[in-house]
Amino acid sequence: MPFTIDFLDDGRILEWEATADGAVATEREDYTPRFYVGARDPGEDIDLTALQSVYDQHPDVVATEMVTQRPGFRRDEETVLAVDVVHVDRVTPLARQARQLSDYPVGNLACFNVDFSREFRYCLENGVDPTPASELSTLRLGVPVTETSNDVYGELSVAGETVTGSPTELLSVVQAALEAHDPDVLVCSTSEIVPTLYEMATAAGVDDFSLSRLPDVDYQQLASRSTYASYGRVGHSPARYNVPGRAIIDESNTFFYGETNLEGVLDLVSRSKKPVQELAWASIGNVLTAIQICEAHDRGVLVPWNSWRHEFYKSMATLHDADRGGFIFAPEVGFHENVHELDFSSLYPNIICTQNVSPDVIRCECHRDRDDVPGLGYAICDDRGYLVDVLQPIIDARDEIKAAIRRENERDDPDEERLAELEGRSGALKWILVACFGYQGFSNAKFGRIECHEAINAFAREILLTAKQRLEAGGWRVVHGIVDSIWVTPDPGVDNEDCEDLERVATDITEEVEIRLEHEAHYDWVAFVPQRESDAGALTKYFGKVAVDGGFKVRGIEARQRSTPPFIEAVQRECLEVLDETRSPDAVICQLKAAIASLHSGEVAPDQLVERNRVSKPLEGYTQNTQNVAALKRARDQELSVHPGQDIEYVVVDDQKSSRDRVALAHEEVEEYDPEYYETQLVRAVESILSPKGWDRTDIRRELADTTTRRLRDFC
Numbered sequence: 001m002p003f004t005i006d007f008l009d010d011g012r013i014l015e016w017e018a019t020a021d022g023a024v025a026t027e028r029e030d031y032t033p034r035f036y037v038g039a040r041d042p043g044e045d046i047d048l049t050a051l052q053s054v055y056d057q058h059p060d061v062v063a064t065e066m067v068t069q070r071p072g073f074r075r076d077e078e079t080v081l082a083v084d085v086v087h088v089d090r091v092t093p094l095a096r097q098a099r100q101l102s103d104y105p106v107g108n109l110a111c112f113n114v115d116f117s118r119e120f121r122y123c124l125e126n127g128v129d130p131t132p133a134s135e136l137s138t139l140r141l142g143v144p145v146t147e148t149s150n151d152v153y154g155e156l157s158v159a160g161e162t163v164t165g166s167p168t169e170l171l172s173v174v175q176a177a178l179e180a181h182d183p184d185v186l187v188c189s190t191s192e193i194v195p196t197l198y199e200m201a202t203a204a205g206v207d208d209f210s211l212s213r214l215p216d217v218d219y220q221q222l223a224s225r226s227t228y229a230s231y232g233r234v235g236h237s238p239a240r241y242n243v244p245g246r247a248i249i250d251e252s253n254t255f256f257y258g259e260t261n262l263e264g265v266l267d268l269v270s271r272s273k274k275p276v277q278e279l280a281w282a283s284i285g286n287v288l289t290a291i292q293i294c295e296a297h298d299r300g301v302l303v304p305w306n307s308w309r310h311e312f313y314k315s316m317a318t319l320h321d322a323d324r325g326g327f328i329f330a331p332e333v334g335f336h337e338n339v340h341e342l343d344f345s346s347l348y349p350n351i352i353c354t355q356n357v358s359p360d361v362i363r364c365e366c367h368r369d370r371d372d373v374p375g376l377g378y379a380i381c382d383d384r385g386y387l388v389d390v391l392q393p394i395i396d397a398r399d400e401i402k403a404a405i406r407r408e409n410e411r412d413d414p415d416e417e418r419l420a421e422l423e424g425r426s427g428a429l430k431w432i433l434v435a436c437f438g439y440q441g442f443s444n445a446k447f448g449r450i451e452c453h454e455a456i457n458a459f460a461r462e463i464l465l466t467a468k469q470r471l472e473a474g475g476w477r478v479v480h481g482i483v484d485s486i487w488v489t490p491d492p493g494v495d496n497e498d499c500e501d502l503e504r505v506a507t508d509i510t511e512e513v514e515i516r517l518e519h520e521a522h523y524d525w526v527a528f529v530p531q532r533e534s535d536a537g538a539l540t541k542y543f544g545k546v547a548v549d550g551g552f553k554v555r556g557i558e559a560r561q562r563s564t565p566p567f568i569e570a571v572q573r574e575c576l577e578v579l580d581e582t583r584s585p586d587a588v589i590c591q592l593k594a595a596i597a598s599l600h601s602g603e604v605a606p607d608q609l610v611e612r613n614r615v616s617k618p619l620e621g622y623t624q625n626t627q628n629v630a631a632l633k634r635a636r637d638q639e640l641s642v643h644p645g646q647d648i649e650y651v652v653v654d655d656q657k658s659s660r661d662r663v664a665l666a667h668e669e670v671e672e673y674d675p676e677y678y679e680t681q682l683v684r685a686v687e688s689i690l691s692p693k694g695w696d697r698t699d700i701r702r703e704l705a706d707t708t709t710r711r712l713r714d715f716c
Helices: 049-056 088-096 118-126 167-181 193-204 262-272 276-281 284-298 316-322 347-355 386-410 416-439 450-473 502-513 566-582 585-600 627-637 675-693 697-704
Strands: 004-007 013-019 022-028 034-039 061-069 078-085 109-112 138-142 155-158 161-164 185-188 220-223 226-230 233-237 240-242 247-250 334-344 476-482 485-490 517-530 537-546 552-555 611-614 647-652 663-665
Touching (some): 004 118, 049 061, 049 078, 088 118, 138 167, 155 167, 167 193, 185 193, 240 247, 247 276, 262 276, 262 284, 334 347, 334 450, 334 476, 347 450, 386 416, 450 485, 450 502, 476 517, 476 537, 517 675, 552 566, 566 585, 566 675, 585 675, 611 627, 627 647, 627 663
Antiparallel strands (some): 004 013, 034 078, 220 240, 226 233, 334 485, 334 517, 611 647
């Protein structure tokens, strides 16, 4: 089973299999990728022979044939034109020419199985499982941020060791590490390490340097860097490179490796048929789509190039009822004692599987008079939907992995390496399950359908309302609920002995809704935070003291925000401990005063005040002199490339300035900072944990200034 497949510029295709004695390459000479052309709409009679004759004369086409395939899950088998191509890179250009090469009206033709990544396509069409048969060896190469824009590195991290010196010395160390480790996977802090090392070798006259396992091929560039926007956020995609015989994981462009580990990546490799290198740079939606494509392939269903699913007709009333989102029970702002958090296990994926919610069976014609979806009147066919077959194995696998984690933790001497492997696999599957619901409403999803998105929400609302009613009937008061979680505390109007056992109530709810309701945590207390400038509860901001281990769980506040400097986070967590011990805002203010004094006395190390923010546009695109602009100007002065979608790290030196001197970049030798600015950030962080007590910034500032406000009753 090959762990990577190389498509070389000379036309060779190599399958690389990891063995105990190193990687072995097998050359494949007879591979011809295939795409299909057919009618865009079902039942449309189109004669494809004219297009076939044109393709038969094309130099990049190996062969064509008329075959019967299902162009969609809701379509029966139809005659389509299969086109075999000389090289995987010619599939998209040839598909794009389908309309240009024919006289068919625009919109009548559709192409299928076009935009697959090349290694995934190879595995799918050849029935290849890219899961490594042996453990993969890895080697990490890294460069500090100050070196990333240099044509010649002066410092390099090789297998965890920092190396400095001349280009020849650095290249020699890298080559020695390659020979010693013979890695199957190169883990790079940035993909630009690959071309830069080769350029250094050329300039230094080092002719025998190579990262490749092939003596005659160095590296290939697979894609150029780009900037993109997704759900209102700007992202950056670095250039991608390929080194024959080795998979590359770019730490600056990998979600699953960064969020999990290599074991998590390999678990998804086995499910998606995307080899390690492709899966490492793929997004959650990309991997989920690959898993769905595998299921479609097994069912003989073609994959549309562009999504063109129309939304089913709905009355205005149905549209109103359908567009309601998930269940929300607004949190009661303040502190609550003896709180239990209950979560439905993988609620949305389990709704899909238990209710058979799938694009191919929702609002079917054969049961159109049925009202299967609560409140919407949608019918769901009795035939098993393909999405159920996609998700049920993932749900079952994650349940088994979580059970294995519990068993390992219950041992007297848990195997930490085993735990890390299980946690990585569980985390990877969690992200797929998290994305499966939202992807149904994504307009560019290959097989999504908005009616599925609406139906899942409708079932979820019904389930959460059922749970709320049963909990309240058992003597429990709901203090917050959102989507798949409910927080409850004993109802003060009910005697403790009259409260039903919570586990029994959860079991009853589980049996009724057919989705497991789990006890997530027991808190000594939980505080729900109000929205800023409002008394209403913030849906995702809370913190609490866990009853069993005595730790704190925080969500949404500064300690959980990626931009928060370490010092601010540490002070906020210290204030949480003080609040837990004393329940006194005054004691928290004393802690805050001490932190502010440390700031103004210069005792705080500048590296503890580093902020990390994402750049949303090029420097020239900004119209205001923000901190990001000042940081970008400093980066430009130092010839450091920071692209839209990437992060920039800095310390605020003087926030009153509007020039580049407002900040200092994190890697610079920072000798001073702006204590007034960071004091404001501290006050904001402390406000988050005192606001459930009714305190805001004005109250905190008043206490810091040792002033009081006299009230009328003080004189009575």
